[in-house]
Amino acid sequence: MKKSLIAIAVLAATSSAAFAQSNVTIYGILDAGITSERGGAAGTVTKVTSGAASASRIGFKGTEDLGGGLSAIFKLEAGVRVDDGTLDNSANRLFNREAYVGISSKTAGTLTIGRQYTPYYEVLRDVADPFGVGYAGTAKNLFPVASYMTRNDNAVVYKTPNLNGFTGALSYSLGETAGDASAQRQVGGSVGYSNGPLNVSLAYNSKNNDTATLKTAGVGHNSMIAANYDFKIVKLYGAFSKDKGLGSAPLNGPATAYGYTFTASQNSNDALIGLTAPVGDTAGTVMASFIRKNDKDVANRDADQWAIGYSYALSKRTSTYVAYAKIKNKNGAGYTVGNNTETGTGDKAFNLGLKHSF
Incomplete structure (x- = not known):
């Protein structure tokens, strides 16, 4: 089945006539390099990495003009590994990154249904993190955006148009638990303001952890404020999450x-x-950040991360990069230094790579 789907995608990619009718765009990122990780129980791990800066992927997206300012839209995006050519996910999904269809209005906003990013993750990636959640310095190492905090299945998402610099998003992910509409349900939202060099956003996420058999697991809540300001000679970033x-x-x-x-x-x-x-x-960009995880549980398992990186644009679509990050775990904390695609094996990591977009 999987081979058949891939074959269909390849045939579609070579059919210019089909694209002319559907306004379909094929796009992607190929990111590969060398990563060295140290400090964990596995010792030094050196490997060829796919997607350290930006996850390698191939995607299909398209629009159809419905008239009256309305458009039908869709997106199918699959993660791939450049190092060995396999799908980049453990669940063996074909379109593991995003898969949705929706309606977009220039005046009323966009409504989409399917597998999509959470508003919380998008604010961390687009506003808060100077590494754009990539490289060894990714904020994903300490900020809570793993698993369901990154993407939601079964999600209905509404995004407003830009209203004098203000934007907003609401996400509702159905838990699809038989007999209990609230179990496994996830709700999120964000509000942002952009004006010249200033970007500010608030984000919220909640996840109901109940299951069909356990009704008292409770709800996890996350709230974040993030901002950046471009002084031209330097762009400053800041974020705080509870x-x-x-x-x-x-x-x-x-x-x-x-x-x-x-x-x-x-x-x-x-x-x-x-x-x-x-x-x-200006073809080169230096990135740096410091992150503190303040654990308020009894064990007080705090962690600090500092990171530095450099990216150089060889062209509009191709860049090379180097990055390093280190985490200091405290009181038995066990956070690792990963990158955009991998979770890491120790408390230090170094990346050297090349990225091409198409």
Whole structure:
């Protein structure tokens, strides 16, 4: 079945007539390089990595003009691994990154249904993190955006048009638990304002952890404020998140990376400060950040991460990069330094790679 679907996608990619009718665009990112990780129970791990800066992918998106300012839209995006050519997901999904269809209005906004990013994740990626949740310095290492905090299945998402700099998003993900409409339900939203060099956003997410058999698991809540300001010679970033309840801070990395079992916090704060700065002819960009995870559980398992990176644009579509990050775990914390695609194996990591977009 999977081979058949891939074959269909390839045939569609070679059919210019079909594209002319459907206004379909094929796009993607190929990102590959070398990653070296240290400090974990596995020792030094050096490997060819796919998607350290930006996850490698191939996607199909399209629009159809319905008249009256309305358009039908869709998107299908599959994660791939450049190092070995396999699908980039453990669940063996074909379109594991995004898969949705919807209606877009220039005046009323956009409504989409399917597998989509959470508003919380989008604010972290687009407003808060100078690394854009990529490279060794990704905020995903400490901010709670693993698993269901990144994307939702069965999601209905509404996004407003830009109203004098203000934008908003609402997301409702059905838990689809028989006999209990609230179990596994996820709700999120964001409000943002952009004016010249200033970008500010608020984001919220809640996940009901109840199941068909367990009705008392409770709800995990996350709220975040993020901002960046471009001074031209340097762009400053900042973010603060409060995470409360079961499942409010899912681990991005393995729970046993350091030879002991580390459990996720149920009460924590996350703070980030960072910057990007153009270098020389502006083709180069320096990135840096510091993140603190403040665990408020009894164990007080805090962690700090500092990171630095450099990206150089060889052209509009091709760039090379280098990045390094280190985490200091405290009181038995077990966070790892990963990147955009991988979760990491230790408390230090180095990336060197090349990225091409098409």
